[in-house]
């Protein structure tokens with residue numbers, strides 16, 4: 528059984544690349560396919576060429592989750608080949624209803640962040656809406672799509688892989704596990720660093736923000752139960768010490784969440800002050816999503832409560848009742 532082959536593609540994000548994993552076999556399959564830019568298209572074709580293939584040799588493109596850098600170029604591939612684009616039940620709507628879903632997610636992000644941030648700092652929040660992302664992300668014609676379930680198995684070029692739903696970084700994210708080899712196509716679930724728990728919109732009205740970090744931690748537990756020997760991530764290089772990486776990241780999340788609690792216990796009540804206390808020099812959208820996640824977890828544990836005053840949230844500790 529041939530290992531997935533890394534094809535690294537450029538992205539519009541600072542100093543970041545994204546991986547398209549090539550599985551060669553009875554048929555040639557790509558797992559994820561990058562953003563729709565000329566640079567990315569050239570890099571994909573070059574990567575295939577180095578492996579003795581052209582885009583016409585690809586029969587399946589499998590999407591791990593509905594983020595720009597993983598599926599933006601899928602339609603361009605359909606225009607240049609006979610490939611079918613495989614999407615999960617939860618990614619399906621993203622393929623043909625992109626504007627609505629991007630704007631829905633963008634609204635959920637703003638609804639979670641804005642009550643935490645003073646008005647004069649709103650400019651620190653990135654725009655993840657349709658206007659900003661659509662130049663690099665095309666919809667896919669329905670007749671070129673094939674839907675796979677959120678669990679079960681899927682065949683990549685003669686290899687059988689188990690589908691594992693791992694929400695957190697993205698509500699609709701799936702990883703794929705090859706049991707005999709212990710290989711995990713880990714998408715943005717297992718990366719060398721803690722993946723960003725990007726707030727996603729719920730799938731039912733009123734499309735509220737979902738608790739991404741809490742869900743992400745639960746997904747670690749799902750994967751820790753598997754005998755994984757190697758992870759093929761959505762970004763960066765192959766990871767060999769997968770269990771260790773996940774345990775370390777879980778521990779880190781726990782420590783930072785406790786740090787967040789200690790600050791609140793000491794009387795820090797505003798989100799941006801918590802940001803300063805936890806991340807100091809690293810205040811950006813990624814760390815904002817982390818702190819939203821810590822607060823959500825602490826509220827779920829019944830240790831912290833929030834109060835909305837003049838449109839801004841203030842946090843305090845609850846009186847813990849020990850029985």
Ligand SMILES: [Zn+2]
Nearest residue numbers: 594596715761
């Ligand atoms: Zn990604």
